[in-house]
Amino acid sequence: MDPIIILAAGVTTGTVLLFAALGEVFAERSGVINLGVEGMMLMGAVAGFSTVVATGNPWLGVLVAMLAGVALSLLHAIVTITFQADQIVSGLSLTLLGTGIARVLGEGLSKAGSTSLLPRPTIPVLSEIPVIGPIFFTEQSVLVYVGYLAVPIAWYWINRTRPGLHLRAVGENPTAADSLGVNVYRVRYMYVMLGGLLAGLAGATITLAIQPGWFGDLTVGGRGWIAIGLVIFAQWSPLRVAIGAYLFGAIGRLIYDIQGPAELFGFSNPFKDVHALTFFLGMTPFILVILILVFGSREAVRKRLGSPAALGMPYVRGERGH
């Protein structure tokens, strides 16, 4: 129950949510909801892990995982952008499809045991800073450091660059963006695929940086859905995504560590005495997402914040908006 250890572990596991939620932020900013995150993460996880089992090269695993995520997201893009199908149903079937393919590919992988993980360097100088150093810069996986870089880059890209302006325009008012010469279809394809790439990377983070091994659907275990909830909590902002992701990671570690000590706050620890009670602990992240949505929706109403205006609507060139 050392807070430094809990927070450091929170940053590690939070990186999974971070990549997945950042990817969803990009897709939704372009106006496309992709509910297939869970499926794309499973694909990334299984593709990355099986690559490492076959070749022993975790870097190649990361690459294959990202490509697997892109391949799945491309399906969603074709069906929702070109064929203008319902984004909700398409995303759900993407999760189903990804889960199925991952199970097929993962057949026999659970016996593969553990493999080499990506390196876990300690950053000189920065790791010397009290509190911050041991949490963020000591023996974290390379992918965790990639996560630190991805957040400001994503923020800068969306808010300060020309392509980012096009992205926001397409998500808010595709007709106006089109009339100004932005190729709405191409922008949406690009960012849905970027979302798939990051979801695949999130899956690879699980199997190549945190927990080498394949445990079927439990490998991802609902984290794709939590990531989608985080995007709403974060009001589609990369910086708030980062805060939420690390916080959820830390909570995940806390509910695991809380089962250890014999006493909690001077009382006998109920979670150690009655094992079945730990199932209620396991509910915490899911209940938290609901609470965040409840309070987030009130805040959004108060501040008049909202989702991208064209979110969930297919764009049909030459037709008036819906």
Next chain:
Amino acid sequence: MSASQVPLAPPPRARRMPYTVSLERRLEAPRRSWLITLVAVLVALVISGLMIALVGGDPIRSYVHIVGAAFGSPGVISDTLVKATPLILAGLACALAFRMRLWNIGVEGQYLMGAWGATAVVMVPLVPADAPAPVVLAAMAVAGFLSGAIWGSIPGLLKAYLKVNEIIVTLMLNYIALLFIQYWVFGPWSEGGFQMTRQFPRTAWLPRLSDFADSVPAFGGLTVHAGFLVALLAATIVWLVVRRSRWGFVIQLVGDSPNAARYAGVNIKRDIVLVFMASGGLAGLAGMSEVAGAVHRLQDTSPGYGFTAIIVAYLARFNPLGVVVAAILFAALILAGREIQPSGIPAMVQGIVLFCVIASDVLRRYSVRVQRAA
């Protein structure tokens, strides 16, 4: 909407091709739209066959095996109907909510809570242990329906009064419901440390065809139970409600055009909660029928009926009677799929089928027009 010509995106390179392909918005729905769905399913089966071949299976043999294992004899037809029973009820739950464009993805959790409520009647017990079977079963059905309806009312209330996204809430409630079930079957209701309850007494079993084998020998070994009749009855009632009742018209209106409904004085908030509760109740009834009719105990595993039900509802185009047909087809796929290796193939095929069906939607809204380039 005028019949405007809409190029496929990205726009075709007209110069290089002797013909251009464009989509023309249909003025009215095509008459034989179920044919489009049928073709989409066939295309999906071909794609799935290619995928099966790719991972080293034999698609033709797999499909022949599925048909044989699901419809080959009265015994397996009965097994298929047993599997179809929870899918019909859960599919109706989805169809009802989706009609109003309420994305109740939480049918899985509502199903689990219904199974829990029905189990509580036996395990607590809520009725005297020596009560006659009709009393026990009626209490289980009511408890199952109510548990599902209450679980379904949570996203309904949050959506109606706080505008909270129902997709995320229902998904989170699925995981919470599963953990809740696990607490009961690992803890208070555990049978000797195994993650399941003890087997229910015979008074809590829905009657099966094989129970009547004494008078009709042909029924021997047939496990199809009264839950199937309940499911057919529920499909008829839901069909009457959505197609023939005033309320059915109102929820369709709210789904298609919320503003028009609001101007017409519809109490949308109340209807959102009611539809969610009815949907959750049907899902709960599915859970009850499964524990009382097929499993006869509560286990910690989730069979995923709630997710398959989404596809069933979509394939049936939210038509309650179509749900029955689609549910039986998917039950066959699940049943036969159990023996197919690798085990992920049925889920993969389901995903491909759903994808092809939603992609085919474009053909319901647009007609394809091929023209000679100018």
